[in-house]
Amino acid sequence: MISTGTIKIKDDEFVELKDIIYKNAAIAFADSKKYLIENRLSKRLQELNFSSFKDYIYYLKYDPKKREEMEVLLNQVTINETYFLRERAQMDHMIKNIIPDLLAKGKKSLRIWSAACSSGEEPYSIAILLNEAGLFNKMNIEILATDINTEVLGIAQKGLYRTISFRGVPPAVQQKYFTKDGFTFKIDPMIMSKIKFFQGNLLSPMIGSKVGRLDVIFCRNVLIYFDIPAKQKVIETFHKALGVPGALYLGHSETLNKISDSFKMENFGGGIIYRKG
Ligand SMILES: C[S@@+](CC[C@H](N)C(=O)[O-])C[C@H]1O[C@@H](n2cnc3c(N)ncnc32)[C@H](O)[C@@H]1O
Known part of the structure; x- marks a missing residue:
């Protein structure tokens, strides 16, 4: 059964996912940001019925819907803080x-x-x-x-x-x-x-x-x-x-x-x- 909490990412999975994000958006995640990936992506993994980041990475690399999923992934991991008349x-x-x-x-x-x-x-x-x-x-x-x-x-x-x-x-x-x-x-x-x-x-x-x-x-x-x-x-x-x-x-x-x-x-x-x- 899929848990509804945060799904933990293993070190090797984090390295691979970071690399995928970097190649697609140039965003470089520091090792200390593992929790951010877990927090932001766990819900998405659950929606897709995946219980591990390994399955999600496989999906991102090989599924026919990988392009669409890349868009979903980047929408989750970017920091969008902004406001009117900033600077x-x-x-x-x-x-x-x-x-x-x-x-x-x-x-x-x-x-x-x-x-x-x-x-x-x-x-x-x-x-x-x-x-x-x-x-x-x-x-x-x-x-x-x-x-x-x-x-x-x-x-x-x-x-x-x-x-x-x-x-x-x-x-x-x-x-x-x-x-x-x-x-x-x-x-x-x-x-x-x-x-x-x-x-x-x-x-x-x-x-x-x-x-x-x-x-x-x-x-x-x-x-x-x-x-x-x-x-x-x-x-x-x-x-x-x-x-x-x-x-x-x-x-x-x-x-x-x-x-x-x-x-x-x-x-x-x-x-x-x-x-x-
Ligand atoms: C913190 S916001 C800055 C918004 C605005 N420029 C400001 O200063 O208030 C950073 C934005 O950069 C976008 N971003 C991150 N990587 C990007 C990329 N490779 N190409 C285009 N936009 C990107 C994010 O989606 C996010 O909306």
Whole structure:
């Protein structure tokens, strides 16, 4: 009989599963995170009637449904923590410095990529601040937002949020851009229409052609889960995708130190911008 508690993962199974996750999403799990895998995946194993991780790994490797299961697995193991106006200083910097410079050079269109957007709070925050600054009337702006996790992308596409996503959001902004719907808040359809969401693995060789040429990339709070070779690969993709001039914003705890020297680093007080060109 299958137990309803946590299924323990053996050391060799953990090594193999970690390797599968790394090869598919570049997420590197430390040995101390064994409990996290057990906690997050035990329910899934039980749904599939497996009593051991050995059976689950076999399923992931050889079952005809292995592709679909990989999506389920990655949806379970990614960390999707995010909220509206997180690390806002970088968004303000783009609006007050990067975009005015581009406008002054006569640029009429702008493409922004929120790479690893989780449930959408980051790209929606960018769109709200662009709207507050009246920039949608001055330029043709396209915002792309991608994530590997299809479950969080579903939330983003519905645009429905709970109170927890609004920590730090001024009430006036929340009232202006969201409509209360029971226990959730629905994003303004006009803001929603500014963003194209789609699934994308930052490590996929196809990601660059999927997003095309960009002016600004926000890739925040995801590189911390990658090891150095994976970070280098992603940064190379960003460098190729950005036009000149191009701007890259990483999370506050992330850096290109020892990863890449192809960008010019600039500290603007509220954070760091990596510039191309
Ligand atoms: C902590 S959230 C960051 C969300 C947002 N950028 C922010 O700073 O608030 C990290 C996101 O990275 C995504 N992610 C992890 N590995 C990825 C990969 N290989 N490709 C694309 N997205 C990935 C996760 O699904 C998760 O939604």
